[in-house]
Amino acid sequence: MALGFIKKVFTFGKEKPASEKPPEGEDFASLIEAAEKAETEATPEETVIAAEPVLPEVVETAGGPSPDETVEEEQASAPQEPPAVPEVPQEAEAVFHTQPEQPADVSHGEIASQEDIAPEKEGPVALPRGFATVETTPEPETEAPKEKLTWFQRLKAGLFRTSSQLTGQIAALFTKRKLDEDTLDELEDLLIQADLGVETAMRITGALSSERYGKDVSGEDVARIMAAEITKVLKPVAKPLALDLSHKPHVILVVGVNGTGKTTTIGKLAAKLSGSGLKVMLAAGDTFRAAAIEQLKIWADRTGSTFIGTKLGADAAGLAYDAFEKAKAEKSDVLIIDTAGRLQNKAELMAELEKIVRVLGKLDPEAPHTVLQTLDATTGQNAMNQVEIFRNVAGVNGLIMTKLDGTARGGILVAIAAKHKLPVYFIGVGEGVDDLEPFEAEDFASAIAGIAR
Numbered sequence: 095m096a097l098g099f100i101k102k103v104f105t106f107g108k109e110k111p112a113s114e115k116p117p118e119g120e121d122f123a124s125l126i127e128a129a130e131k132a133e134t135e136a137t138p139e140e141t142v143i144a145a146e147p148v149l150p151e152v153v154e155t156a157g158g159p160s161p162d163e164t165v166e167e168e169q170a171s172a173p174q175e176p177p178a179v180p181e182v183p184q185e186a187e188a189v190f191h192t193q194p195e196q197p198a199d200v201s202h203g204e205i206a207s208q209e210d211i212a213p214e215k216e217g218p219v220a221l222p223r224g225f226a227t228v229e230t231t232p233e234p235e236t237e238a239p240k241e242k243l244t245w246f247q248r249l250k251a252g253l254f255r256t257s258s259q260l261t262g263q264i265a266a267l268f269t270k271r272k273l274d275e276d277t278l279d280e281l282e283d284l285l286i287q288a289d290l291g292v293e294t295a296m297r298i299t300g301a302l303s304s305e306r307y308g309k310d311v312s313g314e315d316v317a318r319i320m321a322a323e324i325t326k327v328l329k330p331v332a333k334p335l336a337l338d339l340s341h342k343p344h345v346i347l348v349v350g351v352n353g354t355g356k357t358t359t360i361g362k363l364a365a366k367l368s369g370s371g372l373k374v375m376l377a378a379g380d381t382f383r384a385a386a387i388e389q390l391k392i393w394a395d396r397t398g399s400t401f402i403g404t405k406l407g408a409d410a411a412g413l414a415y416d417a418f419e420k421a422k423a424e425k426s427d428v429l430i431i432d433t434a435g436r437l438q439n440k441a442e443l444m445a446e447l448e449k450i451v452r453v454l455g456k457l458d459p460e461a462p463h464t465v466l467q468t469l470d471a472t473t474g475q476n477a478m479n480q481v482e483i484f485r486n487v488a489g490v491n492g493l494i495m496t497k498l499d500g501t502a503r504g505g506i507l508v509a510i511a512a513k514h515k516l517p518v519y520f521i522g523v524g525e526g527v528d529d530l531e532p533f534e535a536e537d538f539a540s541a542i543a544g545i546a547r
């Protein structure tokens with residue numbers, strides 16, 4: 095503060111992790127395999143970059159704002175043309191400025207009152223014999239608008255599969271059994287199978303044992319202790335993303351395996367930031383996939399952010415450098431750079447990320463100021479390995495876990511928190527722009543344990 099730094103919520107933690115040696119014998123093949131699985135689910139086949147790649151005229155838009163929304167927006171302006179990626183000059187010079195859409199004018203003229211034009215009705219008309227009135231079904235009453243779920247309700251619904259599976263098994267385990275060594279061992283196994291990790295599983299069984307050893311135990315007892323212990327693990331990592339706005343821009347580099355939700359998360363973050371009045375620029379550093387460029391452009395348009403992109407297959411580090419210069423010149427508050435999650439091989443991907451970090455450092459030795467990694471909760475243990483790989487190469491200093499909606503593997507976040515101790519800034523529970531929320535330890539722990547808050 096004394097240095098004149100302005101910190102905001104969305105305040106950015108600046109915790110650079112102590113660099114670690116890459117894990118011995120890292121199984122990148124499994125990483126890629128998981129990535130490919132996610133890819134086939136999320137996007138059509140991709141092609142390997144040709145020697146002189148060009149953007150196709152029509153590109154996939156998987157993973158962006160929902161197709162319905164984008165189609166509607168496109169149709170309004172150019173009904174004959176499918177959405178196409180704008181042509182961007184080779185040197186990433188084109189910057190697309192977008193303005194938030196203005197609401198349409200919906201004023202109506204005055205309407206004469208019904209009494210002015212229709213004779214007053216006086217009760218039911220008596221029809222001559224031989225006629226009958228047609229039975230008209232009364233207009234159904236318009237349904238009262240559904241109450242909006244609170245964030246915790248949405249989180250709980252998203253983690254329902256994780257919690258119901260676990261609590262169901264725990265309840266069955268303690269039916270007519272006291273807490274002894276056997277039940278404690280079985281409970282530990284259940285907790286490990288739920289991806290919570292050995293360390294947290296032992297914490298929970300230890301706490302339960304010291305409170306209720308030799309006594310009857312109910313599912314509620316276990317849930318309460320489980321929530322308390324998980325909260326202890328998560329509290330230190332549940333931090334707000336601290337932005338140092340004195341940088342102009344604060345640079346956020348987003349990394350992660352393809353399909354983990356990088357681009358979508360960037361869109362959601364941009365919506366939050368620009369919604370609070372900050373000037374945001376989005377850079378399409380995933381030059382490996384045409385759809386990723388198009389998808390980010392759509393998010394930029396949608397969130398009123400400036401977009402900078404380049405051609406498919408172009409040098410991502412060059413784009414990052416240009417974007418940083420441009421964002422400085424335009425005095426953007428925040429620059430968010432998307433990156434590829436997959437290249438032809440691991441070595442190339444890692445070299446590209448390292449180069450991006452290096453090149454940004456030429457313009458500001460502290461940049462990138464935040465390196466965020468997105469993790470797909472549905473990949474379970476694989477997410478753990480991904481953190482190890484990316485934090486070593488790109489200096490990841492914060493995490494966002496996506497796809498916590500509907501997965502039975504939400505426990506992995508706890509294991510990752512216990513092992514890596516990296517801040518978890520946000521979690522994603524859906525594809526929509528509002529489906530990203532700051533990570534709260536108690537909420538998450540209660541949702542996993544299936545208890546109310």
Ligand SMILES: Nc1nc2c(ncn2[C@@H]2O[C@H](COP(=O)(O)OP(=O)(O)OP(=O)(O)O)[C@@H](O)[C@H]2O)c(=O)[nH]1
Pocket residue numbers: 136156157158350351352353354355356357358359380383386433434435436468496497498499521522523524525529
């Ligand atoms: N259910 C759910 N889907 C999500 C969430 N976040 C992202 N997705 C979806 O996951 C898919 C992949 O998201 P992307 O943002 O394209 O992932 P990416 O990491 O940028 O992928 P690449 O561009 O291939 O590297 C898309 O269909 C997204 O809509 C989430 O929190 N919940």
